[in-house]
Amino acid sequence: MDIIPAIDLRDGRCVRLEKGDFATTHQVAADAAEVARAYRAKGARLIHVVDLDGAKDGVRRNSELVRELVRAAAPARVELGGGLRSIEDIRAADALGVRRFVLGSAAVENPELLSLAVAEFGERIAVGIDAKDGVVRTRGWLGDSGLDFLELAKKVSDMGVKTIIFTDIDTDGMLSGPPVDSLKKLREACGCEIVASGGVGSPEDIRTLRKLGVDACIVGKALYSGDVELADAFFEARCGALFDKSELVPAVIQNADTREVLMLGYMSRQSLRLTLETRRATFFSRSRQKLWVKGEASGNFLHVSAISSDCDEDALLLLCRPDGPTCHTGSATCFFREVLQP
16 A cells, blocks of 8 residues: 655645635645655655645636646655646646646536546546545535445446545544545445545554555645654555564565575564665564664675565565675575585
């Protein structure tokens, strides 16, 4: 699963709402572009931007700010929702450098536009389904469409939409947890990529969504309030599955240049995080029951160039460049005692 941090714009400001109520609008950051740069620096690949002015009345007043956000976020990409109600609006957003376009009201009220957009932009089109009590809301959540959210999901999936962004309005901005039941139904109803939006208030909520099988999770207010740290969110979403079965994961170390197997170690959550941060292989020593940086005594560090997991997500492979012999015996590899000769 991935994490998509959110930036909501209104009147040129970076704001947040509660349950989509415009009366609760409050500024959460002085500089939206600086927020985008911070998200990118912490590892964001995609940033979710909502033009609240456009969502409410269809008037796009924040175009230049969106352009600035696209530049600030690079090489991370930006997806944009709010006020995209014509093919010209989508093309204008494309000219700003936006990667993915989120159609909400237009997907409900103008299916012809959705068909045209999918034909022209393909998988770059996502549909935002915002629901209250299971019923889809439109126009900044102020309009009641009378349409069941699962019915709309199946319809747009059949039209070729590859990504659905689902928001339960009652949980949005409340930090009260994601709408698990609705997301389960949505996951079962269609084969689209499912992005959960709204309600995340803790790392445990991210773990719940990951185990639920959603493809990505949009996090907004929890980042500003400090209830969720972005680095923690990324780690849980991208690496958490490795530790669902055990607190320690075996890690095979391979020479990045020769592909020779050098050693086997075990990693905990903390040692993997340190490895990702420092690019030096760090393990959990089972005999000493503590973290262990390979080479901290000898100086023969293992510099990590790539990490991958196996198909079952219960083992790791690290490609490393060693500073010297890997084994404490002075051997280049720890695997030199033959059990069965070739």
